[in-house]
Amino acid sequence: MSKLATQIKDTATSVRTKIQRRSKPTLSFPLRSLSNVKYHPKQGFLQLKGKKKVRTLTVGTVKTFAQTLRMMSQAKTLVEDDEIMTKREAYYVSKNWEDARFDEQPESDTVIDDIEALFQINREQLGFIPEEKGGEVAGKLIVIDRDSDTGKKLRIDCTKFGSGAYSIPISIEHLKFETKAKFVLAIETAGMFQRLVKHNYWRKANCILVSMGGVPTRACRRFIRRLADELKLPVYAFVDCDPYGMFNIYRTLKVGSGNAAHINRYFCVPKATFLGVTPQDIVDYKLPTHPLKEVDIKRANDALKNDPFVHHYKAWQDSIKQLLEMGVRAEQQAFAVHDLNYVIEHYLPEKLAAAKKFLP
């Protein structure tokens, strides 16, 4: 029996023992929120501080308790049978549980996240895989994968997708890499990625382009992390200049999320730095802007107040304050105001010339 299956069994046994002793069984989970994470630049990711949430079986919690245990049982089966199940499939399987079934998928996702945190592992190890797409890659990288039928090595050259791109798979631990590139450029929008691919920017700049498509998925973060660690490449993030780009996308890429702090150690890229767009770029490049929305302002203030990562870097605090003072935001595509390829010909080369000055 695998280690994980044993862990699950132990937890189940402790619940049963409590019941046999006529006391209320409990399950204790690490508290999953920004208030329960700390940031050490040495380790480079947000990690749990150890606050725990003890769920005691009472009248009020009996439904979630039952659902958590049934989902644990499901995970144990998956682990033992070496099977996988998407989160959506897990939600449908619960439909067999009569009264204990989930009504909406977010409910079952939360329970899966709880179990993940309970055992301090990631859900992929439990056999639960996400529906989400991993992100796309183009440029000077060769990915070495295996043919799932024959087990033969497959060399995938990411320069040979033309106007398309290589799609990061959900599970990437088995991949190996070869490259001669100098850096990785992680891009927020698929539109900008397309422009850079179309003009073979990777050839000109000798780099690997990754499209994150918004907040990077776990697989995407893990993929970039391995490129950074194993190929010793610097990683630069190129996102919109707004609080969402800075903290939801960049911060998650670099140090992980507050909600999944128990697995951040694998899913973060501590070496990543922030190429742009910075508030100063808006001034320097005379970018057209939109006023900050109420939700932007709230997010920025929240970051200043609660985000341990922001607390650690004065440069970030200054940038946020500058942005709030300017009261505007700008998108990656805003450079098109000067010329469609202004970003390739001027912005990126100029910024890359001073990569040391990137925001941390």
Add this chain to the structure above:
Amino acid sequence: MGKARKKLVKSKTKAVRKVKKKSKVTKKAKSKLSKATKKTAKMPDNKPVKEIPKKDVSRHSTAEDMANRQREISVAEFFTKNRHLLGFDNPRKALLTTIKEGVDNSLDACEEAGILPDVKVVIAPAKEEDRFRVTIEDNGPGILKKQIPKIFAKLLYGSKFHRLKMSRGQQGIGISAAGMYGQLTTGKPISIISKTSRNTPAHHYELEIDTKRNEPRIIVDETVDWPVQRGTKAQIELEAKFQKGRQSVEEYLEQTAIANPHVLLQFVTPNGQTKTYKRASKELPVQTREIKPHPYGVELGVLIKMLHDTKARTLQSFLHSEFSRVSSQVAKTICEKAKVSERSRPTRIARQEADNLFKAINQTKIMNPRTDCLSPIGEELILTGLKKQIEADFYTSVTRPPAVYRGNPFQIEAGLAYGGSLQAEGLARVLRYANRVPLLYQQSACAMTRSVLNTAWRNYALSQSAGALPSGPLVIIVHMASVWVPFTSESKEAVAHYPEIIKEVRLALQECGRRLAVFIRRRRKAAESQRKKDYIQQYIPHIAIALREMLELSERQETTIVKQLTDVLERSRS
């Protein structure tokens, strides 16, 4: 039917005297009315004066011209024109008012004679469309033959106006007005049969009102065979509209049954259906005393009139004998305050010093009137009535101690019925009663409604929007018992807004509310606890299933877990 009966039976002379006295009042009232009408009649003549130049002098009236036009107006004529004042605004309301007046009279008469009332109301369609023949029959004491014409065909004739005593009828207008309305709309006379005892024959009258003279005109006068012990049966044909629902005859009867559980009511609808509202109590309302007016409740004009009419020789004895709660000592104090001799003649005071006397009365501390003149329904019987007509889960009732407004004693009662078959959605239903008579119209103009609205029902676990009635499956009943209920109009639909009345109603409702809140909260708690119990039983098996799967347990072990876990949670719940 009830009017003037008992007194007449007891002492003829007294009754005769009263009648005399009364006709005086009627005259006075008449002259007042005619004055008022004169004024308005003059108006159109006055107007042209301003507009038309001197030339056309002939259009002006001289005092002599005017005198020719000035003549007495009979009360009957006045009310013919102003029938809305009496509740005959439209055919639908006319039907209800007719039945209401008849039933009120029957109940008053029965109770005064100590008879448990059996009242039968029949509405039969007449030949012509939009006309109905309404019959109201009771088992009351009956009416003496010679009194029948005046009672049914003369306005402002009755036994109740000149006394301060709690009764349903007050003015002596109702039933004769109904007869007049019938006569006016159909031309048919009112038909009466009455019998006073088993051994006397029954009299049958058909009567019309001579509206000019306000006197009865006898169409038929005969002796008939009527196989009942005693009672009275009145039949009026009138233009009317029969409807169900709110403010209907049926609603009136139902509400009457609630506040009068000692009454047996039978109702035959125009399509021949019979509805019976059963008697739920054999207890007759306690007969009340008649009281003299309390000095605080008397207005200056009335005081002057009393001074004129009294037989007392001195002011002191006048005050002592004509008012309640005025001892010789108190009378003396009043005289001193008014700076008049207690030996002075009342008639002299009436002319010269009534004003001072009136002020002195109101400055003197006088005991509240006695309250044994009131006969509340009683908490017990309110509950009986509510339970009889309304199927609910919770009932409560409160009878307040008597209180006084403007020198008139009154007593407030309230009751609630909640839950059961009552509609859960929508606003509460308010049933208002004055001296056991349901008030169906002008709810929003009534002091009782004001109190219901001003009560903070949210404190009592009900929901209530600002300025609205509380909502929920709730019926609220409010009853005011008084020797003189201050209605806002002659049609007796709404009680006037005296602060003392509003306050008493509020106190009664608050007490009911507190009891209701206890019930609602207890019920919610029980429901909550049941819900939790169900909830536990719903999910515990799943915990056991999951543990069985993970630990590869047997089914018996699974069952044990369910049992043990149920134990643990049940214990923690209590």
